[in-house]
Amino acid sequence: MNRILIIAPNWIGDAVMSQPLLAKLKAQYPHSQIDVLASTWVAPIYRACAQVNQVIEAQLEHKQLQWSMRKKLARELQAQNYSACFVLPNSLKSALIPWLANIPFRFGYRGEMRFGLINFALENPSKVNRPPMVEHYCALASLLELDQAPVTAAPNPILTISHDAKGAVQAKLTAANINNESLYVFCPGAEYGPSKRWPTGRFAKLAQAVIAQNSNAQIVLLGSKADYSLGEKIIQGANGHPQIHNWCGSTSLDEAIALIGLCQTLVSNDSGLMHIGAALHIPQVAIFGSSDPQHTPPLSDRAKIMWLNLPCSPCHKRECPLGHLKCLDDITPENVLHTISLLR
Incomplete structure (x- = not known):
């Protein structure tokens, strides 16, 4: 071949x-x-x-x-x-x-x-x-495989960051006065629908708690243009804290990969950016609601999964069919903050 x-x-x-x-x-x-x-x-x-x-x-x-x-x-x-x-x-x-x-x-x-x-x-x-x-x-x-070699476990995905993308992101961070030594990336979106998105109010409280714990922390909200409004709600929920930056829709995917690769910790829903973080071997917390972490987990030993495993989940629906979204709403910022501490 x-x-x-x-x-x-x-x-x-x-x-x-x-x-x-x-x-x-x-x-x-x-x-x-x-x-x-x-x-x-x-x-x-x-x-x-x-x-x-x-x-x-x-x-x-x-x-x-x-x-x-x-x-x-x-x-x-x-x-x-x-x-x-x-x-x-x-x-x-x-x-x-x-x-x-x-x-x-x-x-x-x-x-x-x-x-x-x-x-x-x-x-x-x-x-x-x-x-x-x-x-x-x-x-x-x-x-x-004509010789029918024995089946071995599939390896975890591995991505590499291009020099150009890393340089472009570093220039953006410098222009925004963001020190990437204490950089956190939060990804509030999920293309599939609301049943995979941890509520913005929870993200806002987590951001405040992270900054209270580490006064040098800088939090970049990352996602597509469709996620920009989610980022604005998070900043509003955190009283407009100047150390929270809404970059949803303002980076290319090449730059998003590089940005995740530079961060100290990634917090995301079950999304494409979650899988990128795992493939870059970044410490991360992955929040699951309507989807199944056994089928689409972040494949990294530096990832922690938060999933309540309620009787109604995984339902694989775009919106909660029961109208309460407990699978996500009952995951508290305090629990996520504690899980972040376990990544050290």
Whole structure:
């Protein structure tokens, strides 16, 4: 396998979870060139993967066929003579490009009428029996293991920070008079919905408690543009404390990766940024509500999970179907602060 193409998943967390597959393929074929076709949304994750030779960015939209764009990409990729392609999303449209590009070996899971588009496939496990995502992706490498080597535990994801991104973030911190020696990053968002978001009032009280405990602490709120209002509510709840900074929506994902890599402690919901923190081996507290920490945990021995394991959870709903959000609301700032102290 001289050249391998990866069709990336569409979510940041899933992209992080795919890095061990890249590491496994590189170990199996050390002289291969691994390229990744990714949407602009997740492309920065693969720029932080040491195994990747080239990230091919494409304006691929969620739930859109974009037939003309896919045909154009396929023509360009066909000229690169890839030996194999691993299609990580389960959709039919994600399998179209490698098929149109005539890549001979196309690996993936069965799903959404992809017969023929994927010519080497594994059975897609049910949602009930699905293994953790790292194992789910790494299993695809077994399709290349002709000697059927014994199955070993999948390694944890590892990301690296680019020199340029680190320099850009350090310049931003300096301009904002933020000393990163006592830097905390709080990530109040979660793309899936409110049932995965610890309430902003809880984040505000935690921020005040952290600063009361460490007068030099600087807290940066990190997330997407959609999370900016959450950041403002946290600052308002903390009485506009000048040591809390709302950077939601004002950093690129490359910069967000670098910022998390520079922080002393990360506190987040179950989100893509949580997985980035784990892959950077940063001390972190991960707060879970409606989702299952057994399926999507932060894979790091420096991570502490806070989950109440109530009878109604994990419900996997975007909003609390019972209307009380106890799975998150009953996690107190005091408990999170105590958990932060255990990270030392």
